[in-house]
Amino acid sequence: MDAQPAIAVEGVTKRFRLEGGREFTALDDVSLSLAEGEFVTLLGPSGCGKSTILRLVAALEEPSAGRVAVEGRPPAELSRQHRLGVAFQDHALLPWLDVASNIALPFKVAGMRVDAERVAGLIRLVGLSGFEKARPRQLSGGMRQRVAIARALVLKPDVLLLDEPFGALDAVTRRGMNIELQRIWTEQRTTTLLVTHDVGEALFLSDRIVVLSGRPGRVVRVVDVPFERPRHPSIMRSDLFHGMSDDLTEALHPPAELP
C-alpha cells in the first residue's frame, strides 16, 4: 500500500461570494498530492488560484467541495498543533523585534519555551549569523525573507508552505535566494509546497511542477523535474533547463493568448 500523502488536495472546488451575491469559482476540481519530503511548486498565471490552494492547505480557507488533508488530517488540526510552517511574500516580521526574536516568535505564540539552540541553528542555516540583534528595517529584502523562512521552520513543521516568498526581490537576489532555499531544503527535507509564477524558480527547486490554468483554476499539467540533487546553479544554463523552461512558459501562456 502507498504511504499516506503528506498533503492531499482531492477534487477541490472553491467558490467565493462576491458583492451583490454573485458567486465566483476560483478553483474547479483541483487534485494534487505531495509525498513526504517532496518539493512541489504550483505554477500559473496571476489569479489562477495558486494562493487559494495554499490558503486551503494552511487552514485559512475551507473548500466549497472536495477535501484537503495534511497527513490524512484536516489542516485546521495541524495548524492548531503548530505543524504547518507558512511564509508569504509580505514576510510580516514584527519591526520592533530583532532577528532572533522574530524567529523565536512561533514558540511564544504556541505558548512553548523558546528553544534558543534551535533559533541559533536556524540563524546559521539561513546564513544570518552576526545579524541576531538586527531589526527588520536594517536588513535587505532577501535577508528579511531568510528570517521569514527560518521562522516558518522553527517549530519543525511537517509541511512548509511558501507563497511567492521572493516575489518582491530583484532577479539577481531572487536567484541567490533560490540557491539558498535549495540548500536549506536539502538539509531539512521538509515537505514543501511553493507558489510562484517564475518558471526558472519552479524548475530549479521542485521535484514536480503543477501547472494551473486561470479562471477557474484547473490543473493543466504536472511535470516531473529530472535534474538530480543536489542541483548546481549551472543546470540553469543547460539546454534541458532552457527547453523545459520554454515549454512551461508556453503552457502558462498558450500562443492563442499572446497578443
Ligand SMILES: Nc1ncnc2c1ncn2[C@@H]1O[C@H](COP(=O)(O)OP(=O)(O)OP(=O)(O)O)[C@@H](O)[C@H]1O
Ligand atoms: N476572499 C476572496 N473573495 C473573493 N475572491 C477571491 C478571494 N480570494 C481570492 N479571490 C479570487 O480568486 C482568484 C484566485 O486568487 P489567488 O490569489 O488564489 O490567485 P493567484 O494565482 O495566487 O494570483 P497571484 O499570482 O496574482 O497572487 C482571483 O480572481 C481572486 O480575485
